Structure formats: structure tokens, C-alpha cells
Amino acid sequence: MKARTALLLTCLGFIPMTATTQETDSKTAPRQVTDRIIVKYHPKPTEGNAMAFIKQGVSYGSFGVAAGKDKDILEIGSSLNINDVQILADGLEDDPQIAFAEPDYIMQIMRVPNDSRYNEQWHYFESTAGSNLPAAWNITTGNNVVVGVIDTGIVYHKDLDGNIVSGYDFISQSWMANDGDGRDSNATDSGDAITTAGACGSANGKPVPSSPTESSWHGTHVSGTIAAESNNGSGVAGVAWNAKVMPLRALGRCGGYTSDIIDAMRWAAGLDVYGMTRNNNPVKVINMSLGGYSYGCPRSYQSAINEVVAAGVTVVVAAGNGSTRATYATPANCENVITVGSVNRSGNRSWYSNFGRHVDISAPGGETRYYQDGVLSTANAGTTSATQDNYEYHQGTSMAAPHVAGVAALIYSINPQITPARVEEIIKLNARPFSGGSCNTRLCGAGILDAGAAVLDARDE
Structure with a gap:
């Protein structure tokens, strides 16, 4: 079991709240x-x-x-x-x-969606740590872009289902998939609950994880931040609410193998994967709110990332929740990815967020010491298997990364021929400066994500 778990990667999702926790879109769209x-x-x-x-x-x-x-x-x-x-x-x-x-500039009202819980999504609009999305939505809401979400899969949600396109389940081991089989075309999240301590093996003589956990519905929460159906009078808004999400299930019970994640990356980008029919609906952005520990990017990861980026796909990854240098977290320590750290509602580094030279930019990931200071998105009420859809506040670099992935989708919608390198450059050059405190450019990247400035820059190229 030790050899097997050494290869696993886990989602960087929310940090569970416990008593000990610290708490018209195209290049031809009208221009100004x-x-x-x-x-x-x-x-x-x-x-x-x-x-x-x-x-x-x-x-x-x-x-x-x-x-x-x-x-x-x-x-x-x-x-x-x-x-x-x-x-x-x-x-x-x-x-x-x-x-x-x-x-004599012609001013416009800022476009704001009418979703009933939008006012709770501080991470989109507040001036201190929000992503300045209303300014971006005046220009584009993400039409004609598909974002691949490599995660736990997705469950039905009334505020998300209309923006989902067919994906794939890449989990090769049935015990991990928790759905009775291995790989198939059904990317539904069957739950990643651990009901028995030690079910995932052991490391250093201790069970992994050390205690049972409920299902996270992690992929559903991440996907809602990227592209929840918006301006529909109910629920929450998504960053790129007219984009589509392609669920790519590669994380299950106990995490996911690097080899499965790499196949998901390649297939999403329209590249060949052994034994599979090529994906004829390739994505433009891949979000990976997942990670494991490795000093240096594994060669298998870096090779796949290089091929995917060469195919014109932007890869966004979470920096990790270990409150340590991202040098030790993978794929956050790989090249050719946008590595995203987390800031809290005050614009400071979230206490859990990894940091250092590998972090490219920070985005709101929140802190749930107070629930409303977390990131609000789509979720499910089930503790093991899916039951009723709902909305939840979570915290983590997993929550920060999809903000950046969504903004990358907005950029592609307004400038379809742009390169991944230029997308990264625009996002970083237009970041809002840190206001001091626990973040600076050495620790937290170029600044705080500014969607409005980035999309405007992409449009005016």
C-alpha cells in the first residue's frame, strides 16, 4: 500500500472546517x-x-x-x-x-448579474481582494470557450447543468473510482468519501487519511466558480458564465494517479491517448485544483504540460494548501502553467496558501473562519453519495485557481487566436498590486487577479 499511495495526488480543495482550523464575445465584437x-x-x-x-x-x-x-x-x-x-x-x-x-469616452454601466446570492460572492467584486469581474463582463461573458476541469467529476446542479459538455472518467482503478468500474465516458462524481480509517493505505506508519471524511463534491464547487449559469435570477454567478465546462474525472477515493491526470490533460487538449478516440471538442483552458508533494516537477508531468500548451491550451493549477513553498508542490512547481496562490478577504495571503517564486498570481480563495469569508459556489448536500444540490462556502487554493481559469476563458472568448504564453502575460501584467501585509511579489506572485484590466488588455491587442 505504501508504494501505491506514494504515487497519488489529492485535490487541493477546501480546508475542512474543524475546531482546530485557523480560520458578445469574439474578436469582431464591438470595440470602444x-x-x-x-x-x-x-x-x-x-x-x-x-x-x-x-x-x-x-x-x-x-x-x-x-x-x-x-x-x-x-x-x-x-x-x-x-x-x-x-x-x-x-x-x-x-x-x-x-x-x-x-x-470623449462613452461610459457604460457595470454589468452585474442578478443571481440571488451574487451579493455574497465578494470574491468577484470587492475592491480589496475581489477579481474586478463586473468590468470584464461589460466586454465578454465567455462565449465559445470550453474549460476542462480535471477533478472529482461533477454532479447535477440546477445552476450548472446547462453549461456542462460531455467529458470522461479517467480513473483507471475501480476501488478508487467508487462507481463499480474503471474508465468510461461518464464523468459523474460518485463521491470520494472515506468511511474507514486507513482505507487509503499508510505513510510513516499512519493511516492515510487518519480519519473518515465525507464526500467533497470538489469538482462541482470548482466548476461553479468557472461557469455557473448566471444572470438567471437565482443562485450564484460564474466567472465566465457563458463558457462551458468539460468535466474530466481523475480524482476519486484517496486521490488520483498522475498517469490518469496526464491522460485527462492530453485528451482534453485533443491529443492522442492510447486506447481512446481523440477528443474532437478540445478545450482552451484546463483547471487543475489538485496536487501532491515532489521536489521538482516530475518529467512525466512536464512533458505532458509542454505538449498541451503547445496545442494552444492554458493550464491553471492551484499552488497548494501546505503553507509552505510551492517548490515542494506539484504540478504547482512545473513550468508553462499559471500557478495560483490564495488571498483572503483582506487581501493578505490566506494562512494555508503555498507561496514563493513558483506562484504566478494570487486570487481570492478565502478563509472560512467566518463562513461568508470563504468562496461561495455550487455544491451538494450528500455526505457520501449525491442528494440535493446546494451552495457552500469553501476555502483553498483550489477555490482561487478557477477564478484565474475563468478569466483565461474570458480572454480567449474575446481574442480566440491568443497564445497561452500571452494569456499568462496579460493576467500577470494587469494584476492589482498588493496593499502590503503578508503578500508581496516574492511570496504571492504578480499581484491580485484583475479580470477587468486583463480582458480589456486582451481586447485592445
Whole structure:
């Protein structure tokens, strides 16, 4: 049993709450336009210089200095892309009468979904640690993008079912699958409850896990953050609510083998997997809220990740919940992935989150010392097998990662030809700076995820 469990990876999911716990979407979508320029004059322009510029034909018109105007509105005559209008405005500033000229931007209301529990999803909108999603939703909500979720599979949920596409169960061992068989096309989560201590073998003479656990419904919670059905008047919202989730079941009772996870990655990306028909509906993003301990990325993992990324797929992984350096967590320590750490509602590093140079960015993963400070998403009420769908607050880098995966989906929806390397660059360059406290760029990555800034940058490439 020891040899077997050494190969297992476990989901990085929520940290169980116990008494000891510390607590229109395409590249052709309308771009920002305007048909006017605001012209601001100097209070006392140099009349001699102004006349000289006019005689030389440099001035772009007489903008009413003699009439004593403070500013003017220049009508262009037709709506132009904001970048083109900016070029015109820059040219106007050659006139010494003009202090500055700039596009007369057309402002919009921030798009906010009407889901009944959206106001509890602080991790989407609060200014301190939220992901600034309303600004992104003004541009895109994720159409035409599929996100692969390598996790425990998924159970039916009224707030999620409409955004699920066919996936696959990659768990090769029936005892781990807990559904009576091995691999098949049914990615339903049959539960990962451990009813007997020591059922997963032992390590250092101690049972793994040391006590029974209830089913986590981990994949359902992660999937809801990515793409819960939204703006439907009930439940919660998803980050990319018009994207689709492809459930790829690779974690079951006691975790999941690296070999199964690698096959799930490759198949999701449309690559060949021995004994399987190629997936003709490849994903653009893979979320892996899972991990194990390994000093250095295993070669099998790195090879698969490199192939998947070369196929045009962005891979997002959780940094891990060990409150240690991500160097010791895999696949968080692999190259060519976006490794996500967790911040709490105050914008500080969540007490459990791994940290260090392998962390690329932080996103809200919460802390459930107070329930409402966790991440709210779709779940199930069953303790062992699925019963009634519900909503739960969880904490973990597993909850942070799908925020980033969802934003990657938003970027692909607005810029389908973008590369994974550029997606990562945009997300990191547009991160919101840490406000101090327990996070800085050495520990927690480039900053806190800012969906609005990232999507805007992707759109305006």
C-alpha cells in the first residue's frame, strides 16, 4: 500500500472546517468607440505663437480662444475606434492654444448579474481582494470557450447543468473510482468519501487519511466558480458564465494517479491517448485544483504540460494548501502553467496558501473562519453519495485557481487566436498590486487577479 499511495495526488480543495482550523464575445465584437474629442485650452495661450502656428498650417482650427472658451467639443462626424480617436487628439495638442485633447469616452454601466446570492460572492467584486469581474463582463461573458476541469467529476446542479459538455472518467482503478468500474465516458462524481480509517493505505506508519471524511463534491464547487449559469435570477454567478465546462474525472477515493491526470490533460487538449478516440471538442483552458508533494516537477508531468500548451491550451493549477513553498508542490512547481496562490478577504495571503517564486498570481480563495469569508459556489448536500444540490462556502487554493481559469476563458472568448504564453502575460501584467501585509511579489506572485484590466488588455491587442 505504501508504494501505491506514494504515487497519488489529492485535490487541493477546501480546508475542512474543524475546531482546530485557523480560520458578445469574439474578436469582431464591438470595440470602444466615440465620435467626439474634448479640447481643453490654456487659460492664457501665447497669441504670437498661436498665430505663427496658424500661418504655418500647423493649427487644426480656430477653437474659440478669442471667445474666451475654457474647453470645446470637436465633433468628428462618425464613430471611430478609441485608439484612432486618440491619434487625432494627440495631433491637436501641437497647437499651443491647447492644453490637452482626449477622446470623449462613452461610459457604460457595470454589468452585474442578478443571481440571488451574487451579493455574497465578494470574491468577484470587492475592491480589496475581489477579481474586478463586473468590468470584464461589460466586454465578454465567455462565449465559445470550453474549460476542462480535471477533478472529482461533477454532479447535477440546477445552476450548472446547462453549461456542462460531455467529458470522461479517467480513473483507471475501480476501488478508487467508487462507481463499480474503471474508465468510461461518464464523468459523474460518485463521491470520494472515506468511511474507514486507513482505507487509503499508510505513510510513516499512519493511516492515510487518519480519519473518515465525507464526500467533497470538489469538482462541482470548482466548476461553479468557472461557469455557473448566471444572470438567471437565482443562485450564484460564474466567472465566465457563458463558457462551458468539460468535466474530466481523475480524482476519486484517496486521490488520483498522475498517469490518469496526464491522460485527462492530453485528451482534453485533443491529443492522442492510447486506447481512446481523440477528443474532437478540445478545450482552451484546463483547471487543475489538485496536487501532491515532489521536489521538482516530475518529467512525466512536464512533458505532458509542454505538449498541451503547445496545442494552444492554458493550464491553471492551484499552488497548494501546505503553507509552505510551492517548490515542494506539484504540478504547482512545473513550468508553462499559471500557478495560483490564495488571498483572503483582506487581501493578505490566506494562512494555508503555498507561496514563493513558483506562484504566478494570487486570487481570492478565502478563509472560512467566518463562513461568508470563504468562496461561495455550487455544491451538494450528500455526505457520501449525491442528494440535493446546494451552495457552500469553501476555502483553498483550489477555490482561487478557477477564478484565474475563468478569466483565461474570458480572454480567449474575446481574442480566440491568443497564445497561452500571452494569456499568462496579460493576467500577470494587469494584476492589482498588493496593499502590503503578508503578500508581496516574492511570496504571492504578480499581484491580485484583475479580470477587468486583463480582458480589456486582451481586447485592445
